[in-house]
Amino acid sequence: MKIEAIVTDMDGTLLKRSGGEDHIGERTRRTLIAAQESGIRLILASGRPYGRLMRYAEALRMAEHGGWLIEVNGTALYDLAGRHREVLAQLYRSEIKELYTMLVKLEYEVCAYQDSALWSHIPKRLLAAKRAYKQAHGLPQDCPLTAGAFALVSDNRSGYPAQHEAQCWEDLPEQMNKLCVADSEERIASAMEMLDTHFHGRFWWGRTSANWLEIMPLHVNKAEGLKQTAARMGIDPSKIMAFGDGENDIGMLTLCGYGYAMGNALDSVKKVAYDVCVSNEEEGVAQIVEQVLRGKEL
Structure with a gap:
């Protein structure tokens, strides 16, 4: 063919x-x-x-x-x-209110994305490991601690020049492209089980790497x-x-x-x-x- x-x-x-x-x-x-x-x-x-x-x-x-x-x-x-x-x-803030609140409560790193901006929550339990990773990999001093799909810390400011903290869902903008979760392979698996229990049929989600989960509108x-x-x-x-x-x-x-x-x-x-x-x-x-x-x- x-x-x-x-x-x-x-x-x-x-x-x-x-x-x-x-x-x-x-x-x-x-x-x-x-x-x-x-x-x-x-x-x-x-x-x-x-x-x-x-x-x-x-x-x-x-x-x-x-x-x-x-x-x-x-x-x-x-x-x-x-x-x-x-x-x-796109996702609306009202749609992911429950998602964001639950993931933050369970101490996951959560990122919400627009075309050129991101909002992130990094739990305190990850800060020491992220700082050590940043130093070991020679990342710039002013590099945010946000994870990427393949790294504990990823300097993605060239693609997302506007970066903000969002400790709760009220800190998010009205519309977003996607919600992402970063953690260990085991905790990502647990997050997927939690999503299936509480949000089945409401959103689409899937891993892009063992440590990175993306959540999208259902269809x-x-x-x-x-x-x-x-x-x-x-x-x-x-x-x-x-x-x-x-x-x-x-x-x-x-x-x-x-x-x-x-x-x-x-x-x-x-x-x-x-x-x-x-x-x-x-x-x-x-x-x-x-x-x-x-x-x-x-």
Whole structure:
């Protein structure tokens, strides 16, 4: 079957973390540009907002080839050629009042995100470990202690220049893109059990790494975002190849004709994938797309 589009997650999938900064490997960049030049459309699907995706889209020359962005796990779509952005859904403060209150009470680190701003609660029990991590990894003195999906402390001020404390739900703005929880693998599992007990059927949630849980409006996810994007592009999902590593990628991988889990993906993702490729650090996306360009049967 001819592949008409490729959709890929970013963190842990397309991006390499070696060298201290997230980046697209040169082999992957060349391969995806070649794929677009052959007529295959490219879609980036991420938990990031468009402001944190644009430099990668530019490096891949997506605008000139009719590429799209699926932002914040499907809360918004961005047509790069037409420079048109459509916000599909967001969380409201009133919706997450119970969530935020319960998570703070249970001493989880909680972050609420807008496009270029975040609000966070960091429990006292984590402060000493975070300060030690910050010093051990040579992070700037003024770096906030907020976690990231793959780090106990992550300096993400370039993507979220406005950062605030939110000790309770009243400190949050009226609208947010997503709510995230950071903790140990065991406590993240406990948080998911708690969510299923108290909020089943009200929100969507899933891990993007063993230590990072994302909570979204119930019907907002990458799969739904991809359905709408594919319809706008006039492409059947069965002719799309997908790549991902986190639980927020599962629906997208199973929707597409060829859904690949990265070698570094969570086991729950590998179980549902069409196949597993090598890790993001080994440029697994490039390896599979090169096979497509050579005409190899998948």
